[in-house]
Amino acid sequence: MSKLSKETKTTLLYILVAFSFSVLMRLIWVYQFYGYEPFIFHGQFMINTNDGYFWAEGARDLLSGTTTNPDAKDFFDRFHQLHDLSPVATAAAELTAFFAYILPFSFESVIFYMPVFLSSLVVVPIILIAKSLKNLEMGLIAALLASIAWSYYNRTMAGYFDTDMLNIVLPMFLLWSIIWAIRTKQDIYLLLTALDILVYRWWYPQSYALETSFFGLILFYTLLFDRENKYNYKLLAMMLFAMMGLPEYVRLVIVFIAYVTLKKESMQQYVYHVLALGLLMYFVTGGFTPIWVKLKGYVFKDVISVGEEGLKLHFFTVMQTIREAGHIPFETFANRISGSPITFVISLTGYAYLSYRHKIMLLALPLVGLGFLASVGGLRFTIYAVPILAFGIAFLITELASLMPTSKLKVLSMLVFTLAILYPNYKHIVAYKVPTVFSANEVKTLDTLKHIATREDYVIGWWDYGYPIRYYADVKTLADGGKHSGSVNFPLSYILTKPQDVAAKMARLDVEQTEKIFAFVDANKKLIEDKNLTIFSTIEQMTTEYGFKDTNDFLLSLQTDIKLPKKTRDIYFYLPFKMINILPTVDLFSNINLMSGKQGAKPFFFVSRNFKDMGDKINFGRGLYLDKKTGNVIIGHQHVPLKRFVKTAYDKHMKLHVDEKLLNITGNLNIIYMSNYNTFLILDDAMYNSLYIQLMVLEKADSKLFEAVELNPNVKIYKLKI
Ligand code: MN
Numbered sequence: 001m002s003k004l005s006k007e008t009k010t011t012l013l014y015i016l017v018a019f020s021f022s023v024l025m026r027l028i029w030v031y032q033f034y035g036y037e038p039f040i041f042h043g044q045f046m047i048n049t050n051d052g053y054f055w056a057e058g059a060r061d062l063l064s065g066t067t068t069n070p071d072a073k074d075f076f077d078r079f080h081q082l083h084d085l086s087p088v089a090t091a092a093a094e095l096t097a098f099f100a101y102i103l104p105f106s107f108e109s110v111i112f113y114m115p116v117f118l119s120s121l122v123v124v125p126i127i128l129i130a131k132s133l134k135n136l137e138m139g140l141i142a143a144l145l146a147s148i149a150w151s152y153y154n155r156t157m158a159g160y161f162d163t164d165m166l167n168i169v170l171p172m173f174l175l176w177s178i179i180w181a182i183r184t185k186q187d188i189y190l191l192l193t194a195l196d197i198l199v200y201r202w203w204y205p206q207s208y209a210l211e212t213s214f215f216g217l218i219l220f221y222t223l224l225f226d227r228e229n230k231y232n233y234k235l236l237a238m239m240l241f242a243m244m245g246l247p248e249y250v251r252l253v254i255v256f257i258a259y260v261t262l263k264k265e266s267m268q269q270y271v272y273h274v275l276a277l278g279l280l281m282y283f284v285t286g287g288f289t290p291i292w293v294k295l296k297g298y299v300f301k302d303v304i305s306v307g308e309e310g311l312k313l314h315f316f317t318v319m320q321t322i323r324e325a326g327h328i329p330f331e332t333f334a335n336r337i338s339g340s341p342i343t344f345v346i347s348l349t350g351y352a353y354l355s356y357r358h359k360i361m362l363l364a365l366p367l368v369g370l371g372f373l374a375s376v377g378g379l380r381f382t383i384y385a386v387p388i389l390a391f392g393i394a395f396l397i398t399e400l401a402s403l404m405p406t407s408k409l410k411v412l413s414m415l416v417f418t419l420a421i422l423y424p425n426y427k428h429i430v431a432y433k434v435p436t437v438f439s440a441n442e443v444k445t446l447d448t449l450k451h452i453a454t455r456e457d458y459v460i461g462w463w464d465y466g467y468p469i470r471y472y473a474d475v476k477t478l479a480d481g482g483k484h485s486g487s488v489n490f491p492l493s494y495i496l497t498k499p500q501d502v503a504a505k506m507a508r509l510d511v512e513q514t515e516k517i518f519a520f521v522d523a524n525k526k527l528i529e530d531k532n533l534t535i536f537s538t539i540e541q542m543t544t545e546y547g548f549k550d551t552n553d554f555l556l557s558l559q560t561d562i563k564l565p566k567k568t569r570d571i572y573f574y575l576p577f578k579m580i581n582i583l584p585t586v587d588l589f590s591n592i593n594l595m596s597g598k599q600g601a602k603p604f605f606f607v608s609r610n611f612k613d614m615g616d617k618i619n620f621g622r623g624l625y626l627d628k629k630t631g632n633v634i635i636g637h638q639h640v641p642l643k644r645f646v647k648t649a650y651d652k653h654m655k656l657h658v659d660e661k662l663l664n665i666t667g668n669l670n671i672i673y674m675s676n677y678n679t680f681l682i683l684d685d686a687m688y689n690s691l692y693i694q695l696m697v698l699e700k701a702d703s704k705l706f707e708a709v710e711l712n713p714n715v716k717i718y719k720l721k722i
Pocket residue numbers: 080081084086455474475476
């Protein structure tokens with residue numbers, strides 16, 4: 001083995017130290033919850049991000065083999081059921097399947113720990129960039145901070161199985177390779193830059209934004225300061241080839257051909273021709289299209305018109321339920337990037353100073369810019385600024401240390417300052433005890449269902465539960481974390497919040513209509529594209545197919561004996577107890593007149609867990625009381641007669657007993673005391689009669705329509721009989 005230089009040895013040592021530190025910090029959560037049964041399934045912790053179950057489903061299907069759907073035309077479609085929305089053709093699913101296949105660990109372990117190890121790789125480009133600036137200590141300090149800084153930790157902690165685990169690592173490697181390319185002018189960095197773009201784009205298709213910004217900066221730098229240098233044009237050409245609008249393996253081949261060509265001595269006079277060819281191919285293949293589409297979206301926002309045909313239904317949008325992003329306080333923003341406002345301000349100053357001393361660091365501006373977009377675009381963007389600002393403060397620390405008289409003091413000062421900037425982030429990690437998405441009991445129920453339902457069956461559940469339901473029960477769903485527009489949620493909300501008979505009919509209608517529309521789109525791809533056909537929502541399609549022009553009339557007709565479509569598969573209902581907290585939100589989506597867009601009056605629904613028995617009254621909080629003597633519900637100054645008082649309780653065989661007292665037939669308010677859950681529900685008749693309350697809370701399913709499959713306090717699953 002050749003002897004490594006001292007610098008190389010130090011580099012490797014620093015990488016090892018920073019990487020281990022990053023991994024260890026991420027094991028704090030594991031230590032805190034070690035052996036905590038509600039978070040464990042199949043002997044391993046479950047993940048704590050909903051979207052993670054999406055990638056997990058794809059990876060699971062890839063590993064299951066090609067027998068699932070052997071006749072499918074598309075290669076990837078052989079691995080899953082048609083229209084089950086499994087993301088088999090995505091990078092995250094592919095990489096996960098690969099790791100799960102080669103590593104001797106369970107699939108659950110692989111998805112739980114992948115973010116721990118992959119996100120910690122961010123220390124490598126950080127230290128290598130510092131190496132280029134001949135300041136390895138700065139690299140180590142920046143790597144320690146960046147790897148555990150608040151927002152980066154939140155989005156890459158153990159169990160945060162999402163694309164974020166490489167979303168900073170890959171652009172940092174890209175930054176590393178362009179910095180080294182420009183500083184060393186070595187051919188190898190032409191290739192590395194192009195390959196990094198290929199991998200980054202494969203992993204995260206929206207990466208074009210950062211890639212294009214880097215390209216623009218290099219072009220700007222070249223034209224202004226280094227116009228005569230042919231190497232820069234080669235780099236730009238290579239980037240263009242990697243960013244074209246062609247499939248990745250085609251781009252890979254072209255990149256290699258371009259690299260070999262540009263390396264040739266005889267080709268040096270044709271560099272500009274190659275660059276021109278790159279530009280041409282980039283535009284012709286639609287490389288610029290995603291950027292153009294985005295720009296168009298911003299600039300010509302209000303020109304985009306709504307479809308002219310159809311019933312022009314008005315749906316409630318999910319955005320209306322998500323709390324307004326609004327203004328993010330400076331402190332939150334600063335904490336997210338650096339761990340504390342002081343560190344943030346010093347880091348920002350440090351980055352300015354670092355860029356002044358080493359102009360090359362200006363190439364990191366797109367990452368800083370994207371991070372600062374958080375103030376308008378949402379907190380998830382802050383992670384992009386984390387490593388660059390970490391460079392800023394790390395540079396100041398090393399500059400300060402260089403002023404120290406002795407080398408001992410130098411090391412000591414670096415140590416003290418580093419620990420000081422790490423501490424707020426460490427404290428955040430210790431306090432950040434996020435739960436898993438599902439509890440072990442919920443997952444056990446889904447696991448049972450997996451052995452009952454087939455892969456073509458549908459499980460109806462609110463969209464929040466879509467990905468985990470599909471992952472654990474291996475079924476289809478109507479909605480999930482990526483499919484939950486107002487038109488998708490309308491029938492779902494209708495099913496969960498309306499009475500059993502119409503809910504049952506809507507369930508059958510929506511599932512069959514969903515599959516029908518999928519099949520129609522498959523069979524008429526060309527026609528749809530040529531004629532630019534609009535694909536209408538399931539509810540609109542039902543309305544017209546039943547001969548109505550007004551959706552309200554169609555919905556009314558559900559109360560009559562309408563003829564339902566042919567049953568092609570089974571349908572199950574997933575009703576978790578925790579959904580009780582979001583029931584009013586669920587209701588919003590179907591509590592709307594689709595023809596006019598007018599929202600209906602909010603139902604009365606109140607969940608009380610902090611109630612107090614005051615003798616003659618029960619205080620539910622928020623000015624809501626039950627007057628035990630009169631049986632009235634007191635809302636502020638209003639006294640409203642109570643219709644029913646219902647008490648539910650489990651016996652020792654875990655069988656639910658429901659004790660119902662009808663008090664006043666003319667009343668509209670009901671109280672349900674769920675004794676084992678320590679929960680009171682105060683709700684109007686509409687909510688009381690909803691499928692969710694009747695099936696989940698009271699277990700009063702109409703036996704002509706539903707059959708209980710699994711009943712436990714956490715989750716209840718029913719099967720549709722019609
Ligand atoms: Mn499937």
